[in-house]
Amino acid sequence: MQEIKEYIEQHKPRFLEELFALLRxxxxxxxPKYKGDVLKTAEFVASKLAEAGADLVEVCPTAGYPIVYxxxxxxxxxxxxxxxxxxxxxxxxxxxxxxxxxxxxTVRDGKIFARGACDDKGQFYMHIKAFETMMSTQQxxxxxxxxxxxxxxxxxxxxxxxxxxxxxxLQADVVLISDTSMISxxxxxxxxGLRGLAYMxxxxxxxxxxxxxxxxxGAVANPATIxxxxxxxxxxxxxxxxxPGFYDGVIELSDAEKQALxxxxxxxxxxxxxxxxxxxxxxxxxxxxxRTGTRPTxxxxxxxxxxxxxGAKTVLPSKAEAKISMRLVPGQDxxxxxxxxxxxxxxxxxxSVKVKVTAHHGGMPYVTPVDSVAFKAAFKAIEESFGxxxxxxxxxxxxxxxxxxxxxxxxxxxxMGFGLxxxxxxxxxxxxxxxxxxxxxETIPLFFKHFADLSK
Amino acid sequence: MQEIKEYIEQHKPRFLEELFALLRxxxxxxxPKYKGDVLKTAEFVASKLAEAGADLVEVCPTAGYPIVYxxxxxxxxxxxxxxxxxxxxxxxxxxxxxxxxxxxxTVRDGKIFARGACDDKGQFYMHIKAFETMMSTQQxxxxxxxxxxxxxxxxxxxxxxxxxxxxxxLQADVVLISDTSMISxxxxxxxxGLRGLAYMxxxxxxxxxxxxxxxxxGAVANPATIxxxxxxxxxxxxxxxxxPGFYDGVIELSDAEKQALxxxxxxxxxxxxxxxxxxxxxxxxxxxxxRTGTRPTxxxxxxxxxxxxxGAKTVLPSKAEAKISMRLVPGQDxxxxxxxxxxxxxxxxxxSVKVKVTAHHGGMPYVTPVDSVAFKAAFKAIEESFGxxxxxxxxxxxxxxxxxxxxxxxxxxxxMGFGLxxxxxxxxxxxxxxxxxxxxxETIPLFFKHFADLSK
Numbered sequence: 001m002q003e004i005k006e007y008i009e010q011h012k013p014r015f016l017e018e019l020f021a022l023l024r025x026x027x028x029x030x031x032p033k034y035k036g037d038v039l040k041t042a043e044f045v046a047s048k049l050a051e052a053g054a055d056l057v058e059v060c061p062t063a064g065y066p067i068v069y070x071x072x073x074x075x076x077x078x079x080x081x082x083x084x085x086x087x088x089x090x091x092x093x094x095x096x097x098x099x100x101x102x103x104x105x106t107v108r109d110g111k112i113f114a115r116g117a118c119d120d121k122g123q124f125y126m127h128i129k130a131f132e133t134m135m136s137t138q139q140x141x142x143x144x145x146x147x148x149x150x151x152x153x154x155x156x157x158x159x160x161x162x163x164x165x166x167x168x169x170l171q172a173d174v175v176l177i178s179d180t181s182m183i184s185x186x187x188x189x190x191x192x193g194l195r196g197l198a199y200m201x202x203x204x205x206x207x208x209x210x211x212x213x214x215x216x217x218g219a220v221a222n223p224a225t226i227x228x229x230x231x232x233x234x235x236x237x238x239x240x241x242x243x244p245g246f247y248d249g250v251i252e253l254s255d256a257e258k259q260a261l262x263x264x265x266x267x268x269x270x271x272x273x274x275x276x277x278x279x280x281x282x283x284x285x286x287x288x289x290x291r292t293g294t295r296p297t298x299x300x301x302x303x304x305x306x307x308x309x310x311g312a313k314t315v316l317p318s319k320a321e322a323k324i325s326m327r328l329v330p331g332q333d334x335x336x337x338x339x340x341x342x343x344x345x346x347x348x349x350x351x352s353v354k355v356k357v358t359a360h361h362g363g364m365p366y367v368t369p370v371d372s373v374a375f376k377a378a379f380k381a382i383e384e385s386f387g388x389x390x391x392x393x394x395x396x397x398x399x400x401x402x403x404x405x406x407x408x409x410x411x412x413x414x415x416m417g418f419g420l421x422x423x424x425x426x427x428x429x430x431x432x433x434x435x436x437x438x439x440x441x442e443t444i445p446l447f448f449k450h451f452a453d454l455s456k
Numbered sequence: 457m458q459e460i461k462e463y464i465e466q467h468k469p470r471f472l473e474e475l476f477a478l479l480r481x482x483x484x485x486x487x488p489k490y491k492g493d494v495l496k497t498a499e500f501v502a503s504k505l506a507e508a509g510a511d512l513v514e515v516c517p518t519a520g521y522p523i524v525y526x527x528x529x530x531x532x533x534x535x536x537x538x539x540x541x542x543x544x545x546x547x548x549x550x551x552x553x554x555x556x557x558x559x560x561x562t563v564r565d566g567k568i569f570a571r572g573a574c575d576d577k578g579q580f581y582m583h584i585k586a587f588e589t590m591m592s593t594q595q596x597x598x599x600x601x602x603x604x605x606x607x608x609x610x611x612x613x614x615x616x617x618x619x620x621x622x623x624x625x626l627q628a629d630v631v632l633i634s635d636t637s638m639i640s641x642x643x644x645x646x647x648x649g650l651r652g653l654a655y656m657x658x659x660x661x662x663x664x665x666x667x668x669x670x671x672x673x674g675a676v677a678n679p680a681t682i683x684x685x686x687x688x689x690x691x692x693x694x695x696x697x698x699x700p701g702f703y704d705g706v707i708e709l710s711d712a713e714k715q716a717l718x719x720x721x722x723x724x725x726x727x728x729x730x731x732x733x734x735x736x737x738x739x740x741x742x743x744x745x746x747r748t749g750t751r752p753t754x755x756x757x758x759x760x761x762x763x764x765x766x767g768a769k770t771v772l773p774s775k776a777e778a779k780i781s782m783r784l785v786p787g788q789d790x791x792x793x794x795x796x797x798x799x800x801x802x803x804x805x806x807x808s809v810k811v812k813v814t815a816h817h818g819g820m821p822y823v824t825p826v827d828s829v830a831f832k833a834a835f836k837a838i839e840e841s842f843g844x845x846x847x848x849x850x851x852x853x854x855x856x857x858x859x860x861x862x863x864x865x866x867x868x869x870x871x872m873g874f875g876l877x878x879x880x881x882x883x884x885x886x887x888x889x890x891x892x893x894x895x896x897x898e899t900i901p902l903f904f905k906h907f908a909d910l911s912k
Contacts (some may be wrong), residue, residue, distance in 0.1 A: 005460050027765075030765065030766060030767030030768060030769060031765060031767065032766065033765055053869070058658075081856070085672050090769055090770075090771075091763065091765055091767075091769055093763070093765065094666070097665070097666075103642075149629075153768075153769075154767050154768055155768065181671070195670060195671070197770070199768045199770070204589055206731075207731040207732065208731055208732035208733075208734060209553070209731075209880060209883045209884060209885070210550070210553075210882065210883040210884065211731070211883060212852075212853065212881040212882040212883070213753075213755045213757060213781060213783070213882070213884070214651060214653070214748075214783055214849070214851070214852045214853030214854050214882065215637070215748065215852045215853055215877050216731075216748065216852070216877075217631070217748070217752030217753045217755045217783050217852060218738050218739065218740075218747045218748055218751055218783065218852070219736055219737070219738045219744045219747040219748045219852075220731060220733065220736060220737055220753050221733065221735075221736075221737035222756055224687075224756035224757075224758070224759045224778075225687065225688075225755070225756045227684070227759075228683070228684040228685075228687040228688045228756065228759070229684075229687075229688040229691075231680075231681065231684040231685075231688075232528075232681075232684045232685040232687075232688035232689075233688075235681070235685075243840075265814075275662075275663040275664060275667070275672075275676060276663065276664035277662060277663055277664075277676060277677065277808055277809075278807050278808065278810075279677075279806070279807040279808040280675055280676060280677075281676055281677035281678075281806070281808040282674050282675045282676075282806065283674065283730055284475070287677045291674040291675040292672065292673065292674055292675045294672065295674055296674075297669075297673045297675045299669045299674075299681070299770075299772055300534030300678055300679050300680035300681045300761075300762065300773075300776075301669060301680075301686070301762050301763055301768070301769060301770060301771050301772070301773070302680070302761065302762035302763040302764045302769070302771070302773070303680045303683075303759055303760065303761050303762060303764075303776065304760045304761075304764040305756075305758065305759050305760075306756065306757050306758035306759060306779070307547065307549070307757055307758040307779060308758045308759075308760040308777075308779075309486065309487060309547055309549065310486060310487055311485075311486030311487065311489065311547075311608075311610050311816070312486060312609075312610055312611065312655045312757070312779065312781070312816045312817065313486060313547055313758070313779070313882065314546075314653070314655070314757060314759060314781055314882060315544055315546075315757050315758070315882050315883070316755055316757070317756075317757070317758070320756075320759065321764075322680075323762070323763060323768065323769070325669060325768070325770055327669070327670055327673050327674065344816065345494065350735070350737070351735040352734065352735040352736065352737040353733075354734075360767070360768045363769060395670070396668075396670045396671045396672070396673060396674070396675075397668065397670030397671055398770075421672075422670050424665060425668040425671065426666065426667070426668040426669070426769065426770060426771050427665045427666040427667060427668070427771070428665060428666065429665070
């Protein structure tokens with residue numbers, strides 16, 4: 001591995017410059033106005049894959065944004081690793097809260113600030129650079145396949161079809177993904193689970209026009225008020241979700257599992273301090289780590305209605321809307337939950353308003369096995385490069401594709417993420433530590449080495 | 457009065473053109489970006505007052521937008537009428553719901569569509585044209601003073617000081633205002649009351665940044681969810697406002713008053729049909745006319761927080777905000793209600809969020825005497841020009857200045873409005889019927905005649 005270390009050391013400046021070039025593309029998949037940029041990003045990723053030494057590099061069209069594929073098959077008797085990542089990013093707004101422009105990567109005390117720095121450009125690009133390193137040093141011990149998509153942040157709507165259509169091409173022994181976090185660089189960890197997601201949009205419509213709140217106020221249902229009442233009713237006083245059937249099938253952790261989970265280094269005071277909140281919030285009877293890692297949730301991601309400009313407008317709005325998403329855990333099916341939400345939300349609407357509910361997208365929850373060759377290889381790789389055994393953790397996020405891989409390709413996934421919870425994913429000033437970026441590039445070849453060895 | 461009729465008939469086209477010119481100024485007082493236009497509007501109004509024959513026309517500076525003053529004092533032994541109106545308008549948004557541009561007046565089946573067509577440009581300009589008519593026909597029977605302000609839609613913050621500083625100049629026997637509605641042209645009415653107003657803005661702040669709803673969801677209070685819960689708690693299951701002390705001092709109508717109020721022509725099915733709602737909403741135990749005319753209310757005028765763009769963003773927002781206003785009735789003091797709201801709203805905030813409450817502005821409720829000379833004159837004027845006695849009604853809107861006049865100048869007000877509830881005040885496609893505009897110009901001189909006669 002000495003050669004690999006040296007090669008990385010030698011090329012660090014270029015590895016960073018290339019990531020910056022990638023981060024300069026505003027590849028926001030949620031907003032159509034960025035379409036041209038998203039497509040350019042795919043082309044850029046493909047060119048870098050080819051430069052790194054991949055064969056059959058292809059920008060594969062889909063009904064939405066293309067999927068970038070590339071592979072290097074060295075020996076059919078060796079195990080094959082399928083690397084998944086996504087080149088699309090979350091919308092950057094609220095823009096005014098960024099200290100530096102979201103699409104002009106800026107380094108401050110060792111951290112790269114840019115939308116996508118960690119999620120997921122910085123993390124999937126580590127794999128391309130690790131691949132380049134293994135190729136250039138003739139130390140690639142496995143076959144490798146890359147599948148980098150452009151719709152992860154909007155629900156991977158077209159990836160399912162692509163996977164179904166390309167089962168042969170995508171065959172592999174493990175899916176390797178770096179799109180999650182570690183507790184810290186001092187406390188490396190390895191995620192063993194992801195939450196599923198059901199994302200809904202609701203519209204509450206009252207009168208057919210905005211009304212004068214003096215002339216009509218108090219006599220006509222105010223959709224903003226009604227929407228608030230409906231949303232408020234979705235949690236009870238213990239912050240349990242009230243949608244009938246919501247918890248059906250949810251698997252409670254055993255006391256042993258709870259103990260292991262809560263054994264992870266976690267400082268509640270630090271957590272509150274970092275977020276500047278006086279108190280945490282959540283489902284009664286569960287710890288913070290249990291709430292994010294093992295419990296389903298319901299969150300308002302956005303709400304709007306009426307006059308939101310400066311000053312005062314005495315209007316009774318015609319409608320009010322909200323984006324509401326639910327994180328799901330093993331035992332919950334995202335389509336069933338979407339239906340339960342829709343039926344419930346429509347059923348609680350008073351006669352004085354009309355309600356429209358649309359499902360945006362979703363994904364299934366997933367739990368990775370901890371006894372697989374691949375998990376052990378990741379464990380050893382991290383232990384070796386960090387000099388400390390990783391703590392198994394349950395992540396609160398969702399990568400819908402993971403469950404799909406298992407279902408369609410029957411391949412297990414390893415979640416070897418190098419981000420931090422404090423990286424401001426989906427927030428202004430998203431960042432990724434340069435240290436973590438290089439650490440990832442160093443660790444990935446170790447995974448390949450151990451995976452090849454343990455697979456023998 | 458024949459000459460007056462003829463003069464109006466003769467100049468109708470010009471009267472309309474001048475109103476159009478006035479409506480083309482986007483005099484939105486709430487939004488600083490229109491500042492230049494608001495100031496131009498004041499100049500325009502002043503020039504028209506002078507042209508109509510007013511003396512001492514002045515654009516009086518204030519800490520905010522100027523107040524246009526003008527007068528014609530013909531004989532100190534005659535009664536004096538102080539005409540109040542406002543040249544500022546509500547913001548036009550949501551712009552996409554306008555069928556024609558808000559500041560390009562357009563006539564469709566006899567109606568003028570434009571922001572301010574009815575509220576209040578169309579209505580106060582009737583007085584300037586009626587004044588011109590009385591002057592040109594040598595039939596002005598009273599002294600007249602005009603005070604047209606530019607901040608009514610944002611709470612008349614600087615009018616109070618102006619009135620205090622100009623008590624002598626503003627002395628009059630009655631304040632005449634056309635800024636309210638009639639039931640219909642077939643059922644003329646005369647408003648005898650106005651609701652007060654307390655307008656608040658609230659901000660609920662959770663974590664110090666937008667968070668990934670997967671990584672933190674379920675473990676950190678979501679300000680949008682909390683705001684909804686707090687707003688929902690402001691009404692009980694009978695739609696009574698739950699703020700402690702909110703109803704203190706509210707005067708219940710006597711059965712006789714209720715009967716008179718509910719005797720006004722009102723068709724609930726028509727009302728629902730016009731608004732396209734399946735059911736009305738409101739405080740249990742009161743009719744629709746009682747709810748808007750005699751009961752205090754609490755309305756959400758606007759709400760916003762989190763991601764409101766296209767598609768899905770899985771964010772747990774850092775904060776959520778709302779504009780909330782309350783309409784007040786006799787017995788309620790707007791400053792006291794603002795304080796009650798602030799204290800209550802802050803008191804119900806959970807420890808997991810921080811709450812900021814600011815009072816925008818307010819005004820006192822008002823009930824006009826129905827036995828005054830001025831009220832009788834207005835009654836007779838309407839009866840004469842409409843050929844039908846007006847029905848006394850209680851309006852739901854607010855004109856904060858009315859209570860101020862009484863307090864500072866000790867002058868009663870007559871609310872002789874010619875608008876319709878269906879004029880879309882504060883809404884897209886605000887309109888004013890050309891018929892009503894001319895009808896008003898014909899009726900106003902009758903008021904002056906009767907007021908002069910009855911005052912003898």
